[in-house]
Amino acid sequence: MDKYNGLLSKVSRQYHIFRGKQETEEEWKTRLIYSICGMMAYACLWDDTEESISIVHLKRRIRSMLANYKSMYPELSGNLPHGSEELEDEIANLFLSTGVVYHRPNRIAPSIKHEELFSGILFQRGIALDNISYVSGIGFYSKQDGGTNPSNIKTMFGLEQENLQTLWQTTLSAASWESNPSFEFGTEYLRLIPPFTYSYWVNDPDETGSISILRTGMKGSQLHYLYRYIDDALEVSPLPQWQVENYNYRTLACACLAAYGTLPPIEYFADGELVHMRMNYLLPPRELEFLKYYSWPEKCTSLPCNFRRKLSVEVFAAIKNILSEEGYDFKGGII
Incomplete structure (x- = not known):
């Protein structure tokens, strides 16, 4: 950590990224470089250039920073991504999906300043680099007492x-059931019991009378439809496209599994200032992007690394409270 006048040690202290x-x-060095690439990408939103700042410009900055740090720290070549x-x-x-940057045709810009306090963490975006x-991860925050809602x-x-x-019960109460549907293409049914390792969908329906998703x-x-069997006859209720498109079906899938008590818990293991997380069922897109924004991949060589992340212990506590309030279970232990 003493190379280049202790550059990474200074970054660690300045931004409280502890080992x-x-x-x-x-x-540890790999996490620091991941965060540096994120911060330098964020900084480029204010570059003084004749051209508009674009996604291409931002990605070019990340590529340059990664190449520079791989050159400076060749001992990390096995930990950092082979390509950029x-x-x-x-x-x-992550910048786009969490609202850190606004995207317009051929142009991006930083979001307006927005801060919200929860569980002792002031979550921030749109703040000045200084x-x-x-x-x-690549998420910014400060510490402040308060924030219970x-x-x-x-x-x-x-x-x-x-x-x-509540979401599952609300969805069921809004169902409008139709009998004997006719589907022309292949139909898949939500897997209701573990293991969930290979696919969340199966070819055979659940005919026990449970209400599920196909x-x-x-x-x-x-x-996508809700479905159930009544006296061996299939009934379905269509789900709105906005509720299921772009992988948002996972919100209802998690709600369905939670209702039947088969949604796997999120496992975690605290290691001093760091917490490792393993998801045994992928979070819905918005929750996953929020978590990823404030975390590091367990391994930078296998991005996007959605199932295994690590984050600062204080941010983990706040995010755990948020997700627990949503209905996700957590299980502490060795990952």
């Missing part, structure tokens, strides 16, 4: 406001 007790020095494309996509997509004091932070990042159990049609334009 886990069991973390190797190489893993996956890292470019990860950071750019005002960044704490970083987890998660509603505002959920609104800030577009998270689900309703508890999973999807049918060509991949990319599938329609």
Whole structure:
């Protein structure tokens, strides 16, 4: 950590990115470089250039920073991405999906300043680079007492406001059932019991009378329905496209599994200032993007690394409270 006048040590202290007790020095350095690439990408939104700042410009900055740090720290070549494309996509997509940047044709711009306090963490976006004091992943925050209502932070990042159990009951109460549907293309049914390792969908329906979810049609334009069997006859109720498109079906899938008690818990293991997380069922897009924004991939060589993340212990506590309030279970232990 003493190379280049202790550059990485200074970054660690300035942004409170501390080493886990069991973390190797190489893993710690890799996290620091991941965060630096994110911050330098964020800084480029204010570049003084004759051309408009674009996604291409932002990705070019990430590519340049990664190449520079790989040259400076060749001992990390086995920990950092072999090519820069996956890292470019990860950071750019997280900035867009969490509202850190606004995207217009051929142009991006930083969001307006927005801060929300929850569980002792002031979540921030749109702040000046000089005002960044704490970083987890590529997300900025500061510490402040207070913040007991998660509603505002959920609104800030577009998270689900309703508890999973409530959401499922609301969805069922709005169902409009139709008998004997005719589906022309392949139909898949939500897997209701573990293991969920290989696919969340199966070819055979659940005929026990439980209400679940099916999807049918060509991949990319599938329609989703609630379904149930009544006296061996299939009944379905269409789900609104806005509720299921772009992988948002996972919100209802998690709600369905939670209702039947089969949604796997999120496992975590605290390692000093660091917490490792493993998801045994992928979170819905908005929740996943929020978590990823404030976390590091467990391994930078296998991006996007959606199932395994690590984050600062204080941010983890706040995010755990938010997701628990939504209805997700957590299980502490060794990952």
